[in-house]
Amino acid sequence: MIKITSSQNPKIKLAQKLFKSRERKKEDLMLIEGVAEITMAIESGVVIDTLFYCPAFGRQQILNQVKEDNVLELNRDLFTKISFRDNPDGFIALAKTKRLRLDEIKLSKNPLVIVLEKVEKPGNLGAILRSADAASADAVILADPRTDIFQPNVIRASLGTIFSVPVATATNDDVLAWLKKNTIKSFAAIIGAKSIYTKVEYTKPSAIIVGTEHEGLSQFWQKNTDEEVSIPMAGKIDSLNASVSTAVILFEAVRQRNR
Numbered sequence: 001m002i003k004i005t006s007s008q009n010p011k012i013k014l015a016q017k018l019f020k021s022r023e024r025k026k027e028d029l030m031l032i033e034g035v036a037e038i039t040m041a042i043e044s045g046v047v048i049d050t051l052f053y054c055p056a057f058g059r060q061q062i063l064n065q066v067k068e069d070n071v072l073e074l075n076r077d078l079f080t081k082i083s084f085r086d087n088p089d090g091f092i093a094l095a096k097t098k099r100l101r102l103d104e105i106k107l108s109k110n111p112l113v114i115v116l117e118k119v120e121k122p123g124n125l126g127a128i129l130r131s132a133d134a135a136s137a138d139a140v141i142l143a144d145p146r147t148d149i150f151q152p153n154v155i156r157a158s159l160g161t162i163f164s165v166p167v168a169t170a171t172n173d174d175v176l177a178w179l180k181k182n183t184i185k186s187f188a189a190i191i192g193a194k195s196i197y198t199k200v201e202y203t204k205p206s207a208i209i210v211g212t213e214h215e216g217l218s219q220f221w222q223k224n225t226d227e228e229v230s231i232p233m234a235g236k237i238d239s240l241n242a243s244v245s246t247a248v249i250l251f252e253a254v255r256q257r258n259r
Contacts, residue, residue, distance in 0.1 A: 002072050003072075003073045003074075007081060012081065012082060015052070015092070019031075029097060030152075031084075031094060032152075035062055041093065043163075044163035049070065049094045049095055050071075050094040051066045051070055051072070051094075052072050052079065052092040054076060054079035055090065056075070062091060079092070084156070085156075100168040102141070102174060104168070106138075106166070111205045111206075112205075112206055112253055113138050114139070114210070114246060115179075117221060118146050119145050124213075125142075125149070126153070126155070128140065128243045128246050129157075131247040139166040140166070140167050141170065142168070142170075143171065172221070176224055189229060190229070195227060195230070196231075196232060197248070200227060201256065206253060208249050210246045210249075212242060
């Protein structure tokens with residue numbers, strides 16, 4: 001373990017650069033903060049380049065999972081310069097990113113996937129990843145995304161499930177072609193659609209397509225989806241949060257498949 005006391009250390013400066021999406025893509029690196037998230041990453045085969053550790057915040061829970069030469073001990077002030085959290089636990093990892101392509105997704109015999117169009121809120125994406133992990137979905141596909149999947153707040157909101165669920169990004173056209181190639185039926189969540197989400201069958205290869213809360217799904221998916229479904233609203237609002245809508249339809253699919 002090496003002690004670092006200067007903010008001019010190259011690793012500290014690199015970590016600060018990775019706050020920006022373009023730098024993460026340029027360096028093929030990301031920041032993972034928190035013991036639970038780092039543990040999930042390691043268990044999923046993510047390569048840890050550097051582990052920043054601050055004894056003022058945390059105990060030595062995961063130090064033995066990383067080579068000693070790759071661990072840097074920081075003081076409290078230095079650690080807070082690279083932390084995203086109000087109450088850090090003393091661990092931040094600098095790790096290699098792996099951006100999955102559609103053709104690299106390994107599907108089960110009866111796949112269940114989630115397609116998110118133009119997702120932009122890290123909290124929503126993280127929550128959907130947690131639902132996907134809980135439902136054992138085959139993959140989450142981001143179509144024309146507006147946020148970087150390795151944004152630290154996405155990783156935090158997902159509780160590390162971004163590493164346990166295959167996540168790919170592609171254009172709308174490529175996603176549609178991939179669904180057709182793999183004979184996966186698409187179900188688009190559309191406000192006011194005639195088919196209620198509980199009245200359709202998800203027992204065969206299925207993709208749940210969800211748009212943003214403000215815009216919904218684009219005309220592209222409204223024209224090209226196999227079936228439109230809606231969630232009935234009994235109150236004054238016309239829709240749920242995107243992550244909640246995804247979870248509701250997703251677990252209806254799981255319920256049907258477990259009958």
